[in-house]
Amino acid sequence: MIEVHGVYKAFEGVRVLKDVSATFETGKTNLIIGQSGSGKTVLLKSIVGLHQVDEGEIFYDNRSFTGMHDKARKGIRKEMGMLFQGSALFDSKTVEENVRFPLDVFSDMSFSDRRDRANFCLQRVHLENVNNLFPSELSGGMQKRVAIARAISLNPKYLFCDEPNSGLDPRTSIVIDNLIYEITKEFNMTTIVNTHDMNSVMGIGEKVVFIAQGEKGWEGTKDDILKSDNERLNDFIYASKFLKKLRAEVNK
Numbered sequence: 001m002i003e004v005h006g007v008y009k010a011f012e013g014v015r016v017l018k019d020v021s022a023t024f025e026t027g028k029t030n031l032i033i034g035q036s037g038s039g040k041t042v043l044l045k046s047i048v049g050l051h052q053v054d055e056g057e058i059f060y061d062n063r064s065f066t067g068m069h070d071k072a073r074k075g076i077r078k079e080m081g082m083l084f085q086g087s088a089l090f091d092s093k094t095v096e097e098n099v100r101f102p103l104d105v106f107s108d109m110s111f112s113d114r115r116d117r118a119n120f121c122l123q124r125v126h127l128e129n130v131n132n133l134f135p136s137e138l139s140g141g142m143q144k145r146v147a148i149a150r151a152i153s154l155n156p157k158y159l160f161c162d163e164p165n166s167g168l169d170p171r172t173s174i175v176i177d178n179l180i181y182e183i184t185k186e187f188n189m190t191t192i193v194n195t196h197d198m199n200s201v202m203g204i205g206e207k208v209v210f211i212a213q214g215e216k217g218w219e220g221t222k223d224d225i226l227k228s229d230n231e232r233l234n235d236f237i238y239a240s241k242f243l244k245k246l247r248a249e250v251n252k
């Protein structure tokens, strides 16, 4: 479980996060949603330690990440897997080398164990016979699956995904969402996904934290969303006609 308590963050005096508190649960896909510029990425980067918060505390399974010295923080970083926007694969490395990369850098496993682990992760994301291809030879959805395989290569307890569906068509987005959901359950990870894709929210939003202008505007599950009378949340969500219709049907 990851807990965020009263987090504030400003850049050059401009406040971006204001008193954000939220809990992200173990074994669940936790989504951070909100309009463009609301502060989702800054929150995610603060949680993983890429931004230092001005005030507040962040706990990883009751361990205060914000209160730790660098060495202890490094220990927690090894428990994190990250899926960046646009996959961020190394173009000059093969698929297998990309997936093996975190193991090459951070583990003391033998070469054959690293290769076996990379193969296990590739099989887990249903990618076979592509080990020797380069990212440019794969479709966007396949690249994303390679990036997921790389993110889980070190067997992380915490998985962070920043806009995992960016650049993917709706059908492929669902495949990626389902994969993230399945591996979260299978490896009992605390997964946090940053998204403004409403299909993801309604598909895998076991826990949803809505950020509005740097503040937590709402928190609940995908099922609560359709019944919520929170004005800011509804303004954000029902910008989509499809969801407006769905809500009318649910509330009939």
Ligand SMILES: Nc1ncnc2c1ncn2[C@@H]1O[C@H](COP(=O)(O)OP(=O)(O)OP(=O)(O)O)[C@@H](O)[C@H]1O
Binding pocket: 011, 016, 034, 035, 036, 037, 038, 039, 040, 041, 042, 043, 196
């Ligand atoms: N390093 C930075 N320095 C200064 N301002 C920043 C920095 N990073 C983010 N901001 C500002 O913080 C605000 C929130 O940005 P953030 O990237 O978190 O939004 P977001 O909700 O993730 O948006 P999007 O969905 O478009 O990615 C924006 O006004 C942005 O300009």
